[in-house]
Amino acid sequence: MTIAEWLDNAVKDAERRDLPALRPLLEGLAKSTMALRAADWNLDLSGELPETPPEHVR
Amino acid sequence: MSAELGPGSPKPRSGEGGALTPRRGGDTLTELSRALQARSITSEFVTERCLEHIARRDPSINAFITVLDEEARAQARAADREIAAGRYRGPLHGVPISLKDLIDLRGTPTSAASRVRRGHVAAHDAVVSARLRAAGAVFVGKTNLHEFALGTTNEDSAYGPVHHPLDPTRSPGGSSGGSAAAILADMCYASIGSDTGGSIRIPAAACGLVGLKPAVGEIPIDGVVPLSRTLDHVGPLCRSVEDAALLHQMLAGVSNPAPITARALKGLRLGIPRAYFFAVLDPEIAARFEEACDRLTTAGASLDEVAFPHAADAPTIYLHVALPEAAACHAKTLERQPEEYTPNVRLRLEMARYILSEDYVRALRGRDVLIREVNAALRGRDGLLLPTVPVPAVKLGATTVSVGTAEEPVRAITLRLTQPFNITGHPAITMPCGRTHEGLPAGAQLVGTETLALLSVACAIEKVLEPS
Numbered sequence: 001m002t003i004a005e006w007l008d009n010a011v012k013d014a015e016r017r018d019l020p021a022l023r024p025l026l027e028g029l030a031k032s033t034m035a036l037r038a039a040d041w042n043l044d045l046s047g048e049l050p051e052t053p054p055e056h057v058r
Numbered sequence: 059m060s061a062e063l064g065p066g067s068p069k070p071r072s073g074e075g076g077a078l079t080p081r082r083g084g085d086t087l088t089e090l091s092r093a094l095q096a097r098s099i100t101s102e103f104v105t106e107r108c109l110e111h112i113a114r115r116d117p118s119i120n121a122f123i124t125v126l127d128e129e130a131r132a133q134a135r136a137a138d139r140e141i142a143a144g145r146y147r148g149p150l151h152g153v154p155i156s157l158k159d160l161i162d163l164r165g166t167p168t169s170a171a172s173r174v175r176r177g178h179v180a181a182h183d184a185v186v187s188a189r190l191r192a193a194g195a196v197f198v199g200k201t202n203l204h205e206f207a208l209g210t211t212n213e214d215s216a217y218g219p220v221h222h223p224l225d226p227t228r229s230p231g232g233s234s235g236g237s238a239a240a241i242l243a244d245m246c247y248a249s250i251g252s253d254t255g256g257s258i259r260i261p262a263a264a265c266g267l268v269g270l271k272p273a274v275g276e277i278p279i280d281g282v283v284p285l286s287r288t289l290d291h292v293g294p295l296c297r298s299v300e301d302a303a304l305l306h307q308m309l310a311g312v313s314n315p316a317p318i319t320a321r322a323l324k325g326l327r328l329g330i331p332r333a334y335f336f337a338v339l340d341p342e343i344a345a346r347f348e349e350a351c352d353r354l355t356t357a358g359a360s361l362d363e364v365a366f367p368h369a370a371d372a373p374t375i376y377l378h379v380a381l382p383e384a385a386a387c388h389a390k391t392l393e394r395q396p397e398e399y400t401p402n403v404r405l406r407l408e409m410a411r412y413i414l415s416e417d418y419v420r421a422l423r424g425r426d427v428l429i430r431e432v433n434a435a436l437r438g439r440d441g442l443l444l445p446t447v448p449v450p451a452v453k454l455g456a457t458t459v460s461v462g463t464a465e466e467p468v469r470a471i472t473l474r475l476t477q478p479f480n481i482t483g484h485p486a487i488t489m490p491c492g493r494t495h496e497g498l499p500a501g502a503q504l505v506g507t508e509t510l511a512l513l514s515v516a517c518a519i520e521k522v523l524e525p526s
Binding site: 010013 | 368371373374375377378401405406408409412413414417420421423424426427
């Protein structure tokens with residue numbers, strides 16, 4: 001689910017639940033989630049797997 | 059009986075006479091403890107003085123949700139009898155302390171500052187309460203907090219906001235704001251709080267106190283109302299590093315705690331994480347910190363700059379870990395009695411329920427990255443030193459605060475420097491680090507690898523950060 005789809009669904013659901021005050025909070029959360037998903041530690045399985053740090057090698 | 063020790067002694071009192079001059083030195087838990095053991099003062103006397111301060115000052119400060127007058131008097135008298143009979147239990151015996159009102163104390167309500175828990179009375183002690191009780195501590199009451207610890211100002215409480223003892227128009231910080239205000243206003247000698255994103259360190263810094271967040275998992279959280287089970291920590295707020303070391307060991311279950319030994323200042327190696335951590339900082343907080351760094355260097359410590367490449371990701375990692383965990387804790391009561399939450403806390407918890415599991419997992423992976431980076435920064439160093447909160451105590455009712463020319467949201471700015479170490483689980487302690495021109499306290503935060511080693515370093519630098 002894209003962030004835009006998620007936000008659209010979340011806002012509609014909040015309004016259905018009579019919680020319109022959630023909209024600005026959800027919009028702020030969407031920006032934060034966008035940053036989280038853009039972080040360089042996220043996996044992209046179409047390419048190289050990330051190196052495992054030495055202390056995590058089992 | 060000596061009147062030199064204990065709340066109510068004739069020294070100038072913080073917040074009285076209109077002067078913003080928080081007291082330092084004297085009246086620490088450790089000093090009281092020595093006097094109690096030597097029987098130069100009685101627990102009944104100091105407990106009564108604490109209760110007098112509560113009766114006189116708490117109507118305007120609102121630090122306590124429950125005051126345990128009669129229970130405290132009975133515990134104090136019992137402590138005096140036992141000490142007189144040679145049955146001294148140790149350094150907390152007869153010492154008046156308070157508990158944040160999300161920690162169970164059998165036979166008393168645990169409100170978490172929420173109407174959701176109205177009518178609850180704890181059937182059992184939390185593990186930490188049981189340890190303190192066994193050590194002979196005197197519980198004077200349960201302190202006010204931001205509802206369910208979900209906030210940093212204490213304004214959203216079913217029992218009303220806590221007012222800063224130095225300036226009633228300001229917040230003492232939160233969520234353990236009642237704990238910090240109670241110590242600063244001489245209502246107890248220490249308080250046990252909880253810290254999920256900074257809730258011990260933020261109010262301790264705002265009130266010019268010492269506050270310790272131990273390493274994750276070190277102190278049991280059983281019997282403590284949860285916010286985020288993987289980020290929650292329990293620890294002390296108090297007046298000195300020596301007090302913090304004593305309380306930490308007692309909370310950890312050490313019955314005969316060893317006195318903390320200060321590391322030598324000469325040769326101490328401290329890393330200063332500047333990027334991100336200094337990007338948004340009140341000029342006076344920054345100035346007090348830099349002055350302290352100069353004094354440390356003069357005293358022989360070695361300071362160098364360190365960096366965590368992903369530090370700026372800490373707020374988003376924190377949000378996506380803390381909120382889903384909080385939502386899971388609150389799901390039943392949000393469904394059943396949503397109107398009993400304060401409006402702001404309810405909205406944040408409702409927002410949390412929309413976070414997707416895949417984003418929670420992304421945040422957990424980000425947490426691993428941050429842990430590795432903080433570990434790397436600590437390698438070859440005795441600790442990391444940085445300001446605790448970027449701004450002094452904020453005005454009650456404010457949603458933003460000016461930092462230089464920018465307006466920053468209160469929640470984000472107050473959590474900014476503390477939440478990274480809840481994410482990583484490293485122990486962190488705040489100590490007083492000077493005052494602003496208005497007399498408001500600034501704090502400096504020391505982060506380490508292991509709590510007792512951190513306390514030894516903190517003990518060494520405490521007096522350099524804020525010379526008396």
